[in-house]
Amino acid sequence: MDLKGMIRIIPDFPKPGISFKDITPVLKDPCAFKQAIDMLASRLAGLDFDLIVSPEARGFTFGAALAYSMGKGFVPVRKAGKLPFECVRGTYKLEYGVNTLEMHKDAIRPGQKVVALDDVLATGGTISAVANLVEQVGGKVEAVAFLIELAYIPGRQNLKRYNVVSAISLDS
Numbered sequence: 001m002d003l004k005g006m007i008r009i010i011p012d013f014p015k016p017g018i019s020f021k022d023i024t025p026v027l028k029d030p031c032a033f034k035q036a037i038d039m040l041a042s043r044l045a046g047l048d049f050d051l052i053v054s055p056e057a058r059g060f061t062f063g064a065a066l067a068y069s070m071g072k073g074f075v076p077v078r079k080a081g082k083l084p085f086e087c088v089r090g091t092y093k094l095e096y097g098v099n100t101l102e103m104h105k106d107a108i109r110p111g112q113k114v115v116a117l118d119d120v121l122a123t124g125g126t127i128s129a130v131a132n133l134v135e136q137v138g139g140k141v142e143a144v145a146f147l148i149e150l151a152y153i154p155g156r157q158n159l160k161r162y163n164v165v166s167a168i169s170l171d172s
Contacts, residue, residue: 110138
């Protein structure tokens with residue numbers, strides 16, 4: 001199945017000049033969704049880690065399914081004010097604004113190994129914020145992983161200190 005061909009491109013969303021990569025066609029097709037999770041699992045198979053940490057909203061979809069598939073724990077990272085317990089917080093820049101993410105302080109024990117996973121790697125801002133939250137509580141980021149890498153944006157270069165894993169690469 002051609003997952004790359006299933007990704008819908010929405011020009012000028014959420015603002016002019018941004019080319020949004022819509023993964024909902026992959027999600028609604030059970031075979032495509034399974035293939036996406038299987039591809040990510042195969043790329044992470046040799047890595048020693050305990051947890052998958054993913055930001056809302058689209059990262060949750062892949063992170064939770066992948067954690068289940070690989071027999072790992074899942075840690076959600078949410079927008080500010082959405083988690084009920086004590087949190088660590090990080091603010092970062094998006095291609096089109098600023099955002100703040102939070103994670104429960106006790107979600108990761110010191111020394112636990114994690115994979116930070118999101119749906120798309122563009123500039124790397126979101127996943128850097130997630131990795132910083134993991135490191136604030138003493139976790140170790142073994143890899144940052146993505147279903148889609150936008151190879152024409154320097155996200156990988158912005159994540160040089162991490163092992164970057166992606167299932168699909170888009171050149172434009």
